[in-house]
Amino acid sequence: MTSTETASPAPDSTVAAGATDAHKVYGVGESEVRALDGVTISFDTGRFTAIMGPSGSGKSTLLHCLAGLDSLTMGAVHIGHTYLAELDDTEITELRRTKVGFVFQAFNLIPTLTARENIMLPMMLGGDKGDTAWIDEVIATVGLADRLSHRPSELSGGQQQRVAVARALASQPTIIFADEPTGNLDSQSGAEILSFMRRAVREFGQTIVMVTHDPVAASYADRVVFLADGRVVDEMADPTAEGVLDRIKQLGE
């Protein structure tokens, strides 16, 4: 056993991803910003977690570090049984392709590819066909069967996000990270996406971590984690929109 592994115990098999004493510092000296200041958190398999916090609380940084898009200054993050710090760029890319799904706030799709090609993209890049039955089920569930040959420019914003969610699900990743997935949508489309994400967790056992600032969106999750100044300051299980809003107000005081 190496010292790294002794410092952070082997992840539980029920844990999809987690961070141990995660620090992220930008800049040096007076302009130093501590985006993450010792975050330890884990995300259980088959759960839908929302991360909330004011601007600058470090919620997006945490998401990026967990997903292997950014690296920590200190501490460790893992996806499944893999510690990200031990991987080089190619291996991290591979991990993102196979173990991680992404839904961004906007610009989720490659404009030159059709909806189907966008959904299949991570598998196509890896040169595998994926689980056809599962993919068909995902497509049926998002209700896009008749729009598969359309390009993103021919889809509405809501439809585009549904394609993005379908892509994240298609490769059956260990965990899906969603960064304000409904931020650019009207409330009707947003509600559809959120219900769909909750179904993916409930019915298919998917694990989703979502960053949001919208208490209504957070209420779709099983658990809400509150961040402030780069630290986990609170959390709440089975949240309601009102409960979350109250908690935010308390934290703001």
Place this chain on the structure above:
Amino acid sequence: MSARSTLLLARKSLRARLGRTIAIAVAIFAGVSFVVGSFVLADSLRATFTNLFAEINENIDLQVRASIAFGDESVAEREPIPLALGDEIAAVEGVAVIEPFLQRYAQILRPDGTAVTTQGAPLLGVTWSGNPDAGLTLRDGRPAAGPGEVAIDKATADREGFAVGDRIEILTDVGRQEFELVGTIGLADADGFAGATLSVFDLETGLDVLGAGDQVDVFELQIDEGADLATVQERIEQILPPRTEVITGDQVAEEAAQGINQFIDLFGTGLLIFAFVTAFVSAFIINNVFAITIGQRLRELALLRAVGASGRQVRRMIALEAFVMSLIATGLGIIGGIFFARLMVALFNAAGLGFPETGTVLALRTVVMALLVGVGITMLSVIVPARRAARIPPVAAMHPELGFAALSARRLVGGVVVTAIGVTMFLVGLFVRPGGGTGLAFFAGGGGLLLFLGTASLSSTVARPVTRALGWPVQKLLGTPGTLARENASRAPRRTSASASALMIGVALVSASAVFAASLRDTFVRVLDRAVTADYVITDASFQGMTPEVAAILRDLPELSAVSPIRATLAQVDGEQRGIGAAEASALGDLLEIDLVSGGYDAMADGGILVHDDTAENLGLATGDTVTLTFQNGIEDDLPVAGIFRDNTIAGNWLVSLETFERITELPPRDFFVVARLADGVDPLIGDDAVRASLAEFPQLEVRTNAEFRQQQEGQINQLLIVITALLFFAILIAVLGISITLALSVFERTREIGLLRAVGMNKRQTRRSVRWEAVIVSVFGAVVGIVLGSLIGIALAVAVPDNVIEVVSFSPVTTGLILVGAVFAGLFAALYPSYKASNMDVLEAIATE
């Protein structure tokens, strides 16, 4: 916004986009430096040679030489004049010094017996008394004096490692003889003369070894101090025999310079054509880069509009940016051009052309041209993008999609109109030919220009289907990176076609040259097959022709059944200058097939002349008629028409026998080439050996069998194609640079997209691959359009050329294949930087990009 703030904004914006600025500047720089280089090179060479000839002839007051009846004084072949005339001239009052001068063929041999060769420059033997006023200057040792002594030019001595005191063998028309090298000489400041070799003898020795007998070429005179030049010239004129003249030293220098300047002008014009092609290609790149970057700056420009800048101010800002940048790049281009010219001189000298020390002449005209090309093209390129920028509505700051209106319909119509006008002008120029050479240049050149512009504009309409078709195998082979390459190459057809256009033009010119050259070559092969029945063609490497001794030796060989030398001279018939060929009348029928339709070789042997049927028809001549020829030496002769022939591809339009030729002209006999035929039943291998062995004494001769001769001719045409391609290299390089710039800008535009692809699992290698193959698809697209357009142009050119030069139109699949392979590599090269940029993007930053 004041003028000052416009300036400030323009400067800031230039600095902020350094990469793009450099890209445009490189395109301007390359175009300008090629144009300036061509002018500077031609001007400098011209000045150098004019100076050199002025210096060589500085101390010569008068020259006596044979006069010519017609034609160009500077390149005429003059008959020799009797040495005895010198005594009479020397006796004329006012003549101080008289120097007879003789110039003939002399081949220097190395100690191992091989010939000292040149790149086609002449091998000269001349006479010199040692008088420093007679043009030559002594470098080492002393002038040759007496039999057995020679001096050679310093350039040759240095190159071949000869030193004063060495024994040196020289081969002349009289034979091979050993000399002692007693000195090295130069011409004015130069160590040698344009690659020629000089063997310098004293007069007595020269007359003897150069085989001149009692004749010299010219007398060079110096007059008494205080004597009046015109008076002395007049006195000499009085005593000169007919067909001789006396001219001033200044005129000699002028004529000599004029002769070489004709060549320099031709060469300079050739270079300039390629320079303008390069500039034209640069214009496409400049235009494309401006168009793209203004698209990318849409928000910024809209914001300027939103805060109160008028459309006019935005337009002026863009124009000012372009102006400043092009001015700087043009300045650098002028400096680059001077270096380019110097580099060319160095290259020529490395190739053995021995140019004298060249000054650098930067004429005002050159600077004006540089500004017209550099600043002019840039300002023209920026008109459309600047006008578009001025029309950006302020609201586009918030909604970029409102920025541009579609222009495609108007563009299509414009493209069709421009292409149609271009094709019409081009064809009119080639086939109708109004206004002679100038008309041809204007119509065909202008038409070609419009044709390229029109095609470039129209190619955007086929860009999508063609790039999709080209991308299909890429997609099949490379999977997702291939799909992305294909989709990206076809997603913006206008941009793809614009960035491929520059390459399209370069490839079109190469393809047109290839079709033209292949047609020329195939015609040549056909003509040789048909017209040359001789088995051997013997030529001289230095293009000075050879001694009649060669033909005489071959005639004595039992292995050969027919031998004829071919000579040529000029004559006037019916007031027009014409080339007259001479051959052995009795052997000609066995060696060349000229398709005689009436008359025969016997009448030719009897002093008659064979005439080509087109010429005969024009002049109303028939076999048996008499035609009056005036030769350059002034002799007029009436010759009976011995026959009419139909095929003039090898022997020209007029043919006389050697005897007739020798009767008319007193030029030292030189054979341009000798053709020979094997006797029946002689094994070719034995014949080859016999011919080569018999000519072993003449190391400068090139003996070729019929097949080798054909190969050599083909080789020369191929070489021409290589030279043209090499000259287009700059244009093609800029075109590839253009693809690279466009692609880099596209990659920049697609930052988010690339970030997303990387986030969902595309690795660096796949990212590089997709950009790389996108570049390949774009450049192959340009090459395909270029090959189609260029081949059509080449076919038109080949058809337009008279049938006796090109009678078949050929297309070379090998060349086309090479061009396509080249295009793939060009694409790979163009993608080096953009693909590196794309794969090394910070994923997080890329995703966060607006």
